[in-house]
Amino acid sequence: MKVYARREPLLVRPGARFDCVGDGLCCSDIHAVGALTEEDCERLALISEEAVDRYEDGGDAVLMMRSDTGRCVFWTEEGCLIHRRLGPEIKPSPCIQFPYALTATPVGGRISTQHRCTCRTLGPLPPVTAEAARASLLDSEGQLKFEHAVLDEVAWSAGQILSFDEYARREAPLLEALLEGKQLMTVLQAQPFPELEGTTWSDIADELRGFHGSSRAAVVARWFGDALGFLVDRRPRTKQGRPWADSFERAAKRVVDPVSPNVVFGDWLADELWSMRWTRFGSLARARTEWATRLAVARRIAGWLDISDPVRDNVSAAEVVMMVDVISTSEPWEKVQEAMRDS
Numbered sequence: 001m002k003v004y005a006r007r008e009p010l011l012v013r014p015g016a017r018f019d020c021v022g023d024g025l026c027c028s029d030i031h032a033v034g035a036l037t038e039e040d041c042e043r044l045a046l047i048s049e050e051a052v053d054r055y056e057d058g059g060d061a062v063l064m065m066r067s068d069t070g071r072c073v074f075w076t077e078e079g080c081l082i083h084r085r086l087g088p089e090i091k092p093s094p095c096i097q098f099p100y101a102l103t104a105t106p107v108g109g110r111i112s113t114q115h116r117c118t119c120r121t122l123g124p125l126p127p128v129t130a131e132a133a134r135a136s137l138l139d140s141e142g143q144l145k146f147e148h149a150v151l152d153e154v155a156w157s158a159g160q161i162l163s164f165d166e167y168a169r170r171e172a173p174l175l176e177a178l179l180e181g182k183q184l185m186t187v188l189q190a191q192p193f194p195e196l197e198g199t200t201w202s203d204i205a206d207e208l209r210g211f212h213g214s215s216r217a218a219v220v221a222r223w224f225g226d227a228l229g230f231l232v233d234r235r236p237r238t239k240q241g242r243p244w245a246d247s248f249e250r251a252a253k254r255v256v257d258p259v260s261p262n263v264v265f266g267d268w269l270a271d272e273l274w275s276m277r278w279t280r281f282g283s284l285a286r287a288r289t290e291w292a293t294r295l296a297v298a299r300r301i302a303g304w305l306d307i308s309d310p311v312r313d314n315v316s317a318a319e320v321v322m323m324v325d326v327i328s329t330s331e332p333w334e335k336v337q338e339a340m341r342d343s
């Protein structure tokens with residue numbers, strides 16, 4: 001019987017929370033805000049001549065970031081200018097979609113959320129609902145758009161392929177254990193820093209430490225490279241500033257009931273698991289090793305940030321999750337993904 005990847009019904013991961021409270025983090029150079037559709041570009045051209053940036057190689061069009069603030073040209077202290085003056089539905093499609101993503105599976109569309117935003121990771125937030133997320137996940141034709149699809153064969157390990165139903169049955173207790181936020185390395189059952197093919201962790205650390213400049217992405221690369229260098233070679237760290245200090249300090253005021261760093265890390269890993277994006281690279285066993293590595297780095301950086309009280313502890317963990325998430329889409333980390341063997 002042929003199995004199809006379905007977008008409906010929409011499925012929400014237990015425990016996922018989000019509400020846009022306008023911290024403005026997602027409007028900064030944490031990533032190029034794109035890819036913009038042609039429709040986005042045409043609409044933006046009517047609003048401003050300087051809104052769209054096009055890569056010279058003819059690649060995707062993205063929103064222009066201001067060089068002085070590293071933020072979108074439409075960002076203001078009071079929030080998004082387009083949102084305020086013209087309405088939320090006029091915003092470019094990547095802004096409408098953030099932080100949601102959809103994975104089509106044989107039983108429906110899994111809604112996952114990115115953790116690159118304080119509106120996702122800090123303070124009291126309402127549960128994600130399928131109704132609220134749906135509007136963000138529609139394309140210009142009104143269809144649900146998915147970024148990734150999974151069919152009926154899921155690799156639990158390199159040598160063990162499961163049906164989707166069997167995978168979901170085994171995934172449920174794993175999700176639950178991650179959300180408990182205890183003994184995360186034990187839950188992952190994986191060792192960080194596996195052997196790489198054709199490169200070494202020291203080389204990756206060097207490459208990340210070699211990022212120059214003051215963009216947030218460059219600063220994060222140096223944080224990550226320092227932590228990696230310390231963990232694999234005991235290299236001394238360099239001093240780096242906090243790239244999103246303003247947004248995190250604003251968000252810190254919303255934290256009334258701080259949660260432990262492990263709860264923040266477990267929530268992030270639960271979304272990594274639930275999104276099933278890891279199936280692009282290989283088995284779940286391989287993905288666990290990759291997560292264990294980023295978790296080890298995250299804990300090292302969190303230890304270097306301010307941990308003077310439970311609120312600071314909570315904020316530092318959220319800030320670090322943002323860093324390791326940003327690195328996961330960097331060129332050096334693409335090399336890591338290619339160099340990791342499946343197990």
Ligand code: SF4
Pocket residue numbers: 026027028033063072073074075076079080081082083091092095
């Ligand atoms: S258009 Fe608005 S929501 Fe989108 S990145 Fe710019 S300021 Fe943020």
